[in-house]
Amino acid sequence: MTDTLDRAALQTALAAVHHAGMPGLFAEVRDKGEVWRGAAGFADVATGRPVTADMRHRVGSITKTFTAAAVLQLVDAGEIELDTPIGRYLPRLVPGERGAAITVRMLINHTSGLAEYLPHAYPSLAAFPALADTTPESLDAHRFTRFHPTELIEMGVSAPASGKPGGTPGIYSNTNYLLLCQLLESVTGTSAEKYVTRNVIERIGLRDTELPAGPHVDGPHALHYEAWFGMIDPPRDYSVYDMSWVGPAASLISTVADLNRFYGLLLAGEVVSRSSLAQMQRTVPVISFEGKTLDYGLGLHRTEVPGHGTYWGHDGSVWGGGAVSMTRADGTRQMSVAVNLQRWNKLDSAGKPQPHPIDGALQALTRLVWCG
Template sequence: MSKSYRRRGTATATALAAVALMSSATTPVADALEPRSPVPAHRPDGTSHTLTRALDAVHAAGMPGVMASAGNGEWTWNRASGVADLRSGRRMRPDYPHRVASVTKTFTATAALRLAAQKKIDLDAPVRRYLPTVVPGERGQKITVRMLLNHTSGIAEYGYLDVPPGPDADEQRRARLEALRFSRLQPEDSARIGLAKPPTTQPGKRQEYSDTNYILIGMIIKKVTGQDAERYIAEHVIRRAGLKHTFFLGDRAHIPRAHAKAYTGRDAQHITGEYSVFRMRWDSTAGALLSTPSDLAIFFRALLGGRLLPPAQLAEMKQVVPPPGEPPPGTTMRGYGLGLIKHEIPGCGQFWGHNGAFAGTQADVLVSDDGRRHFTYVLTLSGYQQADSNGNEIPTPIGEALKNLQDQAVRQALCPAR
């Protein structure tokens, strides 16, 4: 499934802990954002070279391809390193769209909150008002739209790739991936499976991340607009932000433009699968979006800068629920709002973003509260993380290189004055 804030956020949280411990739409429409004046690609003091060296080190450590974007409102840096295709050696480019998994949720939440601003969705209304036959009865009355958006509904994950732990778990997961690659499953199928499972908690009691919540949000968007949710997000969020490389594939499995492969494995020398061709309709508004680091930066900066939502709805988005249990030592994560993850970097301030992962991709976004400073990256390999018998992350060359890249991004872009 798409990588989550808590359940599948371990690798990102661990990498950001190191930072904390340092002390289908391409055509603009009428309401698109006005383009900002150009900013220099790098500063003369070597910032660009420092970040580029750190990015190249991630590739050298075994990552096939990596893209990243950083900036502080005065300058921006967009770069790619490595290869897009291990077989042909085709070079990686920073404008290659790649699946960004659960980062999709922020786009979906933004669409829902735009509809809330238009009084078409009531965040505190019961889900049964919009989906009476999908979430009927007492359950549909107790669960609100807000609970779906902040993952406090108690609705379970649909979990197509969840397998029992054991020596053959990886083999089982690969078999399920192959079975899912060209599946004709629709979002409604995913919703039905998640709802059929026992609740993970009572509605509103605590945060329990589940992709099913955002499939249901997509279904609500469709119900109130009469338009497929992916199309609505493309027209009213993606195009409005002026993004050029961000889109849904819908029912298609093949990406219709130049792109990178999506690998699984320990590193570029130990590849176990390639999943760039994959029909993701079943994950839809929970995790099927394709984008680039620079597009993600533009979107999140526009969102946090108040150019996509009215102030009241942006404030609602930032009302976070803490994760269940104590956060891992050193993590910067502080809670989940309505499609936004809150971070606090000691000595630097408050940041927002989202992360995501699926077979062959890992993505992360971190943007300052005012939308000026950002760091985003997208990887083209998953599975490099390793853990011991207690679930603690074991350092790997790729992981250490990625931590260094994040460290440099914090120093150069996010917290340069610290």
């Protein structure tokens, strides 16, 4: 078999991201039967401990694809209907006219109009996403705070709406996915964490993936350095953190190999039915936290690469950690990358993030994977 992956070029591109300022990163790329794994930089900048490609890592909102898949499994089983109002399932959490207008589908694709709860849970982020007016003190204050999901949902539901139910573009909101977790619990009689673990993670053999019960990342892992747009200098480690502030909306711990396995099986129709996969791939425009317009389905992003096909997947970030996982529609090429620094861009006088060498280096790595 001819090796279709330029391993030397991939390692060089990975190292370029580290040299641009990323403490450490690691990746797995698959092309048909070929697999390449690489790493560059440090898991701990103080000790010089290197990152390795098999490390476990917090992957942020990639979790949402797992949660969406769990909901779609129940759609396949006839226990949930995508276009049924959420008020019929969770009348106490989303009461009245909004509960009657917002459907399950609108929660999964972020067109519910429900606001993000994060600025209310983290008071010093109250201006979020007006970044210039925020401060990072709440990150330390809430390192071990245990939030209850219904408490966070109430913050989002009671906040001014971000839009009308079903309106586009949608506005990305963790409130939507915490509601989906409560929906899973209501329908199955077990917690969302247990349901997703049993029916998605364990079912497809993801041995290094979990929704953590505590604040620690078990097993070999990198420290997670948060810069908060230069306001934390030097960046501080937040790998130990109680993830109840996002729960099964963004708390997943995984490896780049497990992420590629998950998205490969999902797009092959082995996690949800083909009809549910088709629903996941019906997209609408959604505005991200950073103000970018995403082509968003039911827990999946779509990216068109001219001349090289359509890619599906998700990205995610938490305090200090992040990842992206994308799979070509035909399943022939995959990329998962994990990084251990977040919000590295400093802000200008208007509060807008400024370009950083890391941005260009990551784009070059992605282009190499997608386009060769």
